[in-house]
Amino acid sequence: MEITGLTHEGFGVGRVNDRVVFVPQAIPGDQVLLRLVHVKERLSYGDLLRVVEPSQDRRKPSCPHAELCGGCQLQHMEYGAQLSWKRQQVVDALARLGKLSVEVLPTIGMQEPYHYRNKAQLPLGRQGGELVMGFFQKGSHRIVDLSTCEIQHPLITTLALAVKKAVQELGIEPYDEQRHRGVLRHAVIRASFSKDALMLTLVTRTPELPQQAELIARLSKEVPNLVSVAHNINPEVTNVILGKETRIVWGAEYLEDSIGHVSYAISPGSFFQVNPAQTRVLYDLVRQNLRLTGREMVLDLYCGAGTIGLYLAAQAGKIVGVETVEAAVQDARRNADLNGIANADFYLGRAEEVLPRLIKDYKKVDAAVVDPPRKGCDVAVLNALAEADVPALVYVSCNPATLARDLSHLAGLGYGVGSVQPVDMFPWTSHVESVTMISRVK
Ligand SMILES: C[S@@+](CC[C@H](N)C(=O)[O-])C[C@H]1O[C@@H](n2cnc3c(N)ncnc32)[C@H](O)[C@@H]1O
Numbered sequence: 204m205e206i207t208g209l210t211h212e213g214f215g216v217g218r219v220n221d222r223v224v225f226v227p228q229a230i231p232g233d234q235v236l237l238r239l240v241h242v243k244e245r246l247s248y249g250d251l252l253r254v255v256e257p258s259q260d261r262r263k264p265s266c267p268h269a270e271l272c273g274g275c276q277l278q279h280m281e282y283g284a285q286l287s288w289k290r291q292q293v294v295d296a297l298a299r300l301g302k303l304s305v306e307v308l309p310t311i312g313m314q315e316p317y318h319y320r321n322k323a324q325l326p327l328g329r330q331g332g333e334l335v336m337g338f339f340q341k342g343s344h345r346i347v348d349l350s351t352c353e354i355q356h357p358l359i360t361t362l363a364l365a366v367k368k369a370v371q372e373l374g375i376e377p378y379d380e381q382r383h384r385g386v387l388r389h390a391v392i393r394a395s396f397s398k399d400a401l402m403l404t405l406v407t408r409t410p411e412l413p414q415q416a417e418l419i420a421r422l423s424k425e426v427p428n429l430v431s432v433a434h435n436i437n438p439e440v441t442n443v444i445l446g447k448e449t450r451i452v453w454g455a456e457y458l459e460d461s462i463g464h465v466s467y468a469i470s471p472g473s474f475f476q477v478n479p480a481q482t483r484v485l486y487d488l489v490r491q492n493l494r495l496t497g498r499e500m501v502l503d504l505y506c507g508a509g510t511i512g513l514y515l516a517a518q519a520g521k522i523v524g525v526e527t528v529e530a531a532v533q534d535a536r537r538n539a540d541l542n543g544i545a546n547a548d549f550y551l552g553r554a555e556e557v558l559p560r561l562i563k564d565y566k567k568v569d570a571a572v573v574d575p576p577r578k579g580c581d582v583a584v585l586n587a588l589a590e591a592d593v594p595a596l597v598y599v600s601c602n603p604a605t606l607a608r609d610l611s612h613l614a615g616l617g618y619g620v621g622s623v624q625p626v627d628m629f630p631w632t633s634h635v636e637s638v639t640m641i642s643r644v645k
Pocket of ligand 1: 475574
């Protein structure tokens with residue numbers, strides 16, 4: 204079969220007798236031999252048996268885990284081709300789902316697209332009696348035992364291997380997902396690029412982590428960059444990694460990192476962009492697009508730990524952020540204090556519920572940044588922004604499909620779209636991020 208397309212999950216797409224077939228590990232231009240599996244009426248999946256004729260964009264993955272590990276989807280594709288494909292994803296979504304013809308600029312990639320991530324969530328378990336720790340295999344809960352990782356900050360891998368060794372030597376039982384027994388479920392590791400520091404969160408099923416003191420003593424000795432250890436308890440049968448209860452058990456309360464001129468204190472539970480280098484590129488684009496003069500009232504909707512708003516605060520009159528996760532709102536307020544920023548307020552709640560009240564209170568909103576999760580903006584948010592006649596919007600999107608839907612809705616409300624700028628936040632994966640400038644035209 205010839206591969207002619209690529210799905211947003213990074214599966215190659217082709218046709219066999221008018222049947223659409225998705226094939227993991229295949230890219231456009233490949234001629235492949237495959238075995239059909241999961242055959243459905245319209246759509247089937249195939250297992251790649253052999254690449255008969257490789258695409259000119261195919262490369263040999265440089266990571267030994269590439270074939271099994273679910274962390275990266277495009278290790279077998281040249282980086283330049285990934286950037287073009289990400290742009291094309293946006294073009295296609297805008298045309299097909301949004302019926303919009305908008306200029307989409309070439310994707311801004313990384314000079315060195317390696318070791319860019321600042322966060323890893325590593326499950327632990329036992330396979331064939333052996334302790335394993337790493338990433339889930341593609342489409343399964345089998346753990347790929349980690350020895351190296353090309354996209355994580357190198358210190359994350361150093362700490363991960365040290366955790367595994369100490370857990371093994373101290374006889375701490377890993378979680379058994381099948382039977383919901385055992386103790387240690389995940390090690391969540393965060394790295395600060397600016398401080399070369401690490402925060403470790405150990406997630407247990409049980410209220411106690413046996414050998415906790417000894418474990419921490421060993422890790423802090425072996426990995427001097429470790430500055431903070433948290434214990435999170437998650438007794439539920441669930442795929443959600445963190446439970447409700449988190450305590451710092453050693454070291455600093457927060458991990459400190461910076462994006463450009465702003466410092467951020469990050470707690471174990473809060474959202475922080477995972478690629479700090481490209482986050483700076485992304486936030487600079489937001490700032491350039493808004494061309495603030497120092498007087499504007501700017502909304503930062505879906506603000507996480509307030510990162511975008513605080514980045515803009517020096518150029519704005521007032522920043523008002525809205526976010527649903529309480530810990531993130533607390534982080535945002537602390538981050539404002541940490542940076543001596545007095546013109547930023549953060550509200551807890553859903554953007555669609557809080558926004559009408561904010562518009563009433565502030566009367567005039569000069570600009571809004573929206574950075575929603577994959578499902579995009581609630582239609583009530585878009586309607587409220589239009590009703591308040593907000594002249595300039597910047598849409599940061601991690602999903603071209605919902606971006607297209609929302610831009611199309613905004614077009615109906617009298618907004619015009621400038622260009623869309625894709626930014627590669629996640630090299631070697633199929634994730635597509637973009638920044639769009641939108642302004643009031645009618
Ligand atoms: C893609 S993140 C953006 C975070 C932040 N702007 C940044 O750059 O780090 C989306 C955020 O929206 C929050 N969120 C999800 N639904 C929301 C809603 N209905 N109203 C407000 N915030 C929401 C999530 O908790 C998450 O922090």
